[in-house]
Amino acid sequence: MGHTTFTRDDFAAFRANNRPGPIQMLNLVRLREVAQYEDGREGTFTGAEAYAAYGRDSGPVFQRLGGRIVWRGALEQVLIGPADEHWDLCFIAEYDSPEVFANMAKDPEYRKAVAHRQAAVEDSRLIRLAPLPLGDGFFGG
Numbered sequence: 001m002g003h004t005t006f007t008r009d010d011f012a013a014f015r016a017n018n019r020p021g022p023i024q025m026l027n028l029v030r031l032r033e034v035a036q037y038e039d040g041r042e043g044t045f046t047g048a049e050a051y052a053a054y055g056r057d058s059g060p061v062f063q064r065l066g067g068r069i070v071w072r073g074a075l076e077q078v079l080i081g082p083a084d085e086h087w088d089l090c091f092i093a094e095y096d097s098p099e100v101f102a103n104m105a106k107d108p109e110y111r112k113a114v115a116h117r118q119a120a121v122e123d124s125r126l127i128r129l130a131p132l133p134l135g136d137g138f139f140g141g
Contacts, residue, residue, distance in 0.1 A: 023129065025127065069093055072091040073090045073091070
């Protein structure tokens with residue numbers, strides 16, 4: 001069974017860490033071949049089509065709140081890790097604060113769009129990151 005949403009406890013822990021400054025969210029997404037809507041709606045949509053609908057419907061909320069994509073890449077090979085693990089979408093979204101992300105997650109327009117995400121996603125990872133200064137070394141120095 002894949003990971004497709006956060007729990008109440010996970011969201012509460014996220015909200016409790018309300019440090020100032022921006023946050024970045026690493027998104028790794030594996031899409032279903034055929035979207036699976038909970039409401040049983042008719043029609044055959046691919047996971048990619050359902051995720052595109054999620055992006056179309058949630059994008060205005062994301063942009064209105066100041067969210068932005070700061071990195072996007074295409075997985076080519078897993079060099080360290082399970083060889084059969086793959087991700088169809090890999091990107092980092094940045095928000096001005098944890099509160100901005102929380103406000104997006106609670107927005108009625110966004111919550112309606114999430115039905116497309118849930119139908120589209122087989123498995124995912126959403127990893128909160130604290131941006132650090134860049135440098136020449138692996139530790140920023």
